[in-house]
Amino acid sequence: MRIKDEFKQEAVINATVKLVNQIGFVSSSVSKIAKEANVSPATIYIYYKNKEELLVSTYVEIKKTLGRELLKNIDEAKPFRDILFNLWMNGFDFITQNRDLFQYTEQFASSPYSDLVDSREYDVYFEPIYRVLKKGTEQKIIKNVPFEMLAAFIFFPLMTLANPKLCKSIELNKETIDQAFSMAWDAIKL
Amino acid sequence: MRIKDEFKQEAVINATVKLVNQIGFVSSSVSKIAKEANVSPATIYIYYKNKEELLVSTYVEIKKTLGRELLKNIDEAKPFRDILFNLWMNGFDFITQNRDLFQYTEQFASSPYSDLVDSREYDVYFEPIYRVLKKGTEQKIIKNVPFEMLAAFIFFPLMTLANPKLCKSIELNKETIDQAFSMAWDAIKL
Amino acid sequence: MRIKDEFKQEAVINATVKLVNQIGFVSSSVSKIAKEANVSPATIYIYYKNKEELLVSTYVEIKKTLGRELLKNIDEAKPFRDILFNLWMNGFDFITQNRDLFQYTEQFASSPYSDLVDSREYDVYFEPIYRVLKKGTEQKIIKNVPFEMLAAFIFFPLMTLANPKLCKSIELNKETIDQAFSMAWDAIKL
Amino acid sequence: MRIKDEFKQEAVINATVKLVNQIGFVSSSVSKIAKEANVSPATIYIYYKNKEELLVSTYVEIKKTLGRELLKNIDEAKPFRDILFNLWMNGFDFITQNRDLFQYTEQFASSPYSDLVDSREYDVYFEPIYRVLKKGTEQKIIKNVPFEMLAAFIFFPLMTLANPKLCKSIELNKETIDQAFSMAWDAIKL
DNA sequence: GATGAATGAGTGTTCATTCAT
DNA sequence: CATGAATGAACACTCATTCAT
Numbered sequence A, B, C, D: 001m002r003i004k005d006e007f008k009q010e011a012v013i014n015a016t017v018k019l020v021n022q023i024g025f026v027s028s029s030v031s032k033i034a035k036e037a038n039v040s041p042a043t044i045y046i047y048y049k050n051k052e053e054l055l056v057s058t059y060v061e062i063k064k065t066l067g068r069e070l071l072k073n074i075d076e077a078k079p080f081r082d083i084l085f086n087l088w089m090n091g092f093d094f095i096t097q098n099r100d101l102f103q104y105t106e107q108f109a110s111s112p113y114s115d116l117v118d119s120r121e122y123d124v125y126f127e128p129i130y131r132v133l134k135k136g137t138e139q140k141i142i143k144n145v146p147f148e149m150l151a152a153f154i155f156f157p158l159m160t161l162a163n164p165k166l167c168k169s170i171e172l173n174k175e176t177i178d179q180a181f182s183m184a185w186d187a188i189k190l
Numbered sequence E: 001g002a003t004g005a006a007t008g009a010g011t012g013t014t015c016a017t018t019c020a021t
Numbered sequence F: 001c002a003t004g005a006a007t008g009a010a011c012a013c014t015c016a017t018t019c020a021t
Helices: A006-027 A030-036 A041-047 A051-070 A080-097 A099-109 A112-116 A120-138 A147-162 A174-188 B003-027 B030-036 B041-047 B051-070 B080-097 B099-109 B112-116 B120-138 B147-162 B174-188 C006-023 C030-036 C041-047 C051-070 C080-097 C099-109 C112-116 C120-138 C147-162 C174-188 D003-027 D030-036 D041-047 D051-070 D080-097 D099-109 D112-116 D120-138 D147-162 D174-188
Strands: none
Touching: A006 A030, A006 A041, A006 A051, A006 A099, A006 B003, A006 B112, A030 A041, A030 A051, A051 A080, A051 A099, A051 A112, A051 A120, A080 A099, A080 A120, A080 A147, A080 A174, A099 A112, A099 A147, A112 B003, A120 A147, A147 A174, A147 B147, A147 B174, A174 B147, A174 B174, B003 B030, B003 B041, B003 B051, B003 B099, B030 B041, B030 B051, B051 B080, B051 B099, B051 B112, B051 B120, B080 B099, B080 B120, B080 B147, B080 B174, B099 B112, B120 B147, B147 B174, C006 C030, C006 C041, C006 C051, C006 C099, C030 C041, C030 C051, C051 C080, C051 C099, C051 C112, C051 C120, C080 C099, C080 C120, C080 C147, C080 C174, C099 C112, C099 C147, C112 D003, C120 C147, C147 C174, C147 D147, C147 D174, C174 D147, C174 D174, D003 D030, D003 D041, D003 D051, D003 D099, D030 D041, D030 D051, D051 D080, D051 D099, D051 D112, D051 D120, D080 D099, D080 D120, D080 D147, D080 D174, D099 D112, D099 D147, D120 D147, D147 D174
16 A cells, blocks of 8 residues: 655645745635645545644644753753743744744634643643742742743743734844843742 | 714624624624624625725724723823833723723734734824833833833733633732732833 | 525526436535526525525425325315325326426435425325325225325325336326226225 | 455445445445445455445345345245235345345435446346236236336335335334235235 | 625535555 | 555535625
């Protein structure tokens, strides 16, 4: 029999991300994705049960990658602020170097498909971050507030800054990055 | 302009917002909006050139309202932090009391339609906020960073916290609100 | 506004029946029906909620017509056998003169759509037939067996004979018709 | 021929009949049949040129079986009515004991595929029945009418009664069966 | 101004069949 | 012989928009 063409599936994923970035989530139809991937629409249904599964599984894959990237070269022995800065910069690097992947997750998160994701599929990749922040709280280094609030002041500003649509005029050089992190730090530190 | 017409147009806008909240941006078709507004699809095309204009202008209207609400009872003579807190609480009140309008803007902002908005249409309503922040910078009360960065640390966390999807577990009482504002303040104050 | 074009709807019904007769129930797709009726596929969905409704309501309409035709010129004062013969000939005339309508009902009845029909919609047209047969039973003219069994020996042979596919070699002249009815009569009479 | 292959082909036939009974003729796609038979879709195309041939040949096989079953234990020396009753009961037994096979033939017969069958493939199995009926006619035991007409009064009522969709309320016990046969007999006897 | 009818182009999805192994 | 991968064409249906009144 014909062997499964891994390239084809990868082409589908790439086409999905590319199209979502180019024309948006809504307009990215299965047939357009198929055309972009040089594949028949029917082929997509070999790999994925339906459109939902294509979009959701693409999202989950990206989230896993993001989780892995965030924790790259993290040394938990370092001072807390340094760990956080590492995390932050890893996030920044991922966002800027994989703008299309990042943008896909942003669009996905605000789409009705986002309700269909079982976050447990990738939560494990983010668990170390919870743990680090919890330790910071316990050691009275950062404020004792819910995790979501910490995230709202650390990671959401990061995402905002990295979003060229929202921050057209901000040049993202070493200085602004440091400045932004230091603001995030001021927000959460005790 | 006849009174009857205004009612119709208003019904269309309300139906748009209501439907977007009920079934999402994607599924809100012109004919469904028309049905919800008790109006013919063709009628909508009397008021708006096309669907895009309907969605964009609805967005702009909400932005204008938001701008007006933000500046309610703002006394520029007060101390800077109090002014900011007022702004912040006005924003919080708007979001929680007009969740449907807010949710519409969120969905709109992450749709491809958002590229089509000319922000100058509502910027004037937000201009006082720019001015206040600028004064704060000049008086060395807050950090001297681009406006978007300030916004990223003041208003985006607010929106994040008010988003029930993102912050399921956070109860929004007086205490958490104060806490959140104080974190935002720590982030931007000098 | 544009007024509803009765001709269009009729064209759709005719096209449905015609196509079902030409290419069968299964191959008669909405788009083919639309093309045959010189109408856009979308137009069909103005008249009918979905394909099912188109097929079912076409069936019901034909059944109503059949019911009306069967009872044409029936004089319940006549002898029982004559009434039955009248019914029988009315049926025969309908089948042979509206072969396409009849064939549609045959195909429909053996399609999965047939489960979706609420027979109460047309039962009223056939009620007089029930009544006549019941009277025949009570007056000990015909055998006291369930209605379906009577039908199986009166009307199903009729349908079989009128079906050119099943009875290729039988010429349907006055003599064969009389012969067939007399066989049906022998089957049910006491 | 290898044993393994026969199993596969038989599995395909069984799957075809089973699926047609479960989900109907229309929905029974080649891939679903293949899945049900634990076989690749491509395998089916080794045994059959195309879907049509699969369906038609399955039909023909069933017809052959039916022919064989009808003639089981037929003793042409018996009185004519007894022979006929034997045939009739054999038919009844086949229908009730192989409802799935019978239902398949019913669905097939009212599908456009039925035009593609060459009845000569199985006619030989039914030839004895022709012969018996012909003798009955010659011996002036039954009416001298075309074979199809006899069939319409003997076998079609039988099929009608055995069709649970058409005869929901009729319980098929010894008594009703006898009654039905006697009606058929009244119809054809001289 | 206001409308319901009408539509071509598109949607997600399944199909019978063929390909390459 | 047997297979899972692959596909173009078709499916039922919805869309944003325009037409005719």
